[in-house]
Amino acid sequence: MSNIKYLLLRRVTQIGLMFLYFGANAYGWHILEGTFGASKLFGFIPLADPYTTLQVLASGFVLGADVLLGAVIITLFYFVVGGRAFCSWVCPINMVTDLANWLRRKLNLDKEEVNYRFLKRNARYWLMVLGLIVSAVVGVAAFEVLSPITIMQRGLIFGFGAGISVVIAIFLFDLFGVKNGWCGHLCPLGASYSLIGKASLIRVKHDHEACTNCMECKIVCPENQVLHMINKESISVTDGECTNCGRCIDVCGDDALGFSIRSFGNKK
């Protein structure tokens, strides 16, 4: 069962965090309160989502100190250790898109894939900037009015209502539409974490000597363009788009991939 170690760890983390958030509302726990937009850890440490914070600032409102401090804390956390770990270790939508991705493989939908020329992986960066512009123009945090991430999170905490349809839409889009369509192409929040975590310390490292070129890692990787070094050279995955999900490590039968601390210097 070692080939699902990180998968299990991630699910435990994701569900555990959601349960703490849920308990804050349902049972009055003071461990992790609020939602991703802004939270309180242990009742006093403020946390806030950097991209959400930027949107509110762009809309023309000077936010309270709690949110600003919270956004700094989260930014520093992912800047130092997390990379895009938010996406694969925290975000609940990840479970939806992972399921869609897994089903795609089981149903052989990948083989029929159309090349969506108009939807490239860098679309999310355009959307991220666009989200800030729309926030400024309309005067309200623009991604937050349709973000499936917080809609799903609030759904789990306060009840879904019709919000469940957004989650289903993401699932269908990823399953029958574009492979890794939401997380890998569109999500501006993921894009913001790509930028924040670009230089983070914890990285997947590839060992070229051990690799047998089976390509299992590239099949499971939701951002497989970051694995360009497979069977080529022994370096770390340094692209910000790597979510540090560890699936490649799980499926690697050759011990050619593993988490390591990013090494700076000429060997990289």
Next chain:
Amino acid sequence: MANSDNNRRKFMATTLQSVGLTALGGLLWSGYTDEVKASPLVLRPPGALAEEDFLKACIKCGLCAEACVNRDSNKNKDGSKRDGTLQMAKGGDHRMIGTPFFIPTDVPCYMCDDIPCVPVCPSGALNEESVTNEKGELDINQARMGLAVVHKESCIAFWGIQCDACYRACPLMDEAITLNYQKNERTGKHAFLLPIVHSDVCTGCGLCEQACVTEEPAIFVLPIEYSTGKAGDHYVKGWDKKDQLRAGDRNLDEIETKTERSEQKASDYLNTEVEY
């Protein structure tokens, strides 16, 4: 040479495509966002900024709703937890998604002394200052969540039936709602007990709306901007010394108010037909 020319053309084309699609997305996105923020008849928590600013500021964290539902006083008599006043707008609620609001007929605001929902707000969407009195204490009576309005045709007290449910439910009894006694000419020997809402005191908590006995409440809370009119600055109360100060020491003929109507003589107003 030809190759680099090709590359450049390709680069230009894809850049143009990206910019174009981004513009398309921006138009759709702006339109959608502008539509979803238009839900005027929504009641916000105490201390909320004016709706336009509130929608900017609210970061949709739900800390207010969590503080509301988990406050110590929010218990049934058997000790079980009640629903909180504040709900977080879901898809289908037709209010800006993820923002807190309340529906008085479901659960009104019970006007807690310690106002648990306001100090927890991290973004400033709920302004603690607006519910703080001169002594620096939290004072829920300063909240202006809305204003109760009486629809006198459906209010049975206006029919002459004795009902003072709203008056008694009001946490600021005899201040926010007073009873106006009038003679019932129909019977000749009874009194009307007419509820009158005082907008300078009413907090918009909605306890009256919830208590109202009619099939659809005859007293209900509306956001203040939809339940109040405005006389305009050019009306000065001649019998009110304080109000007269606004006119300063100017003489009557110095004061000139220009409205559409002042183009004509005052007497014309009575002699011309109303235009439809």
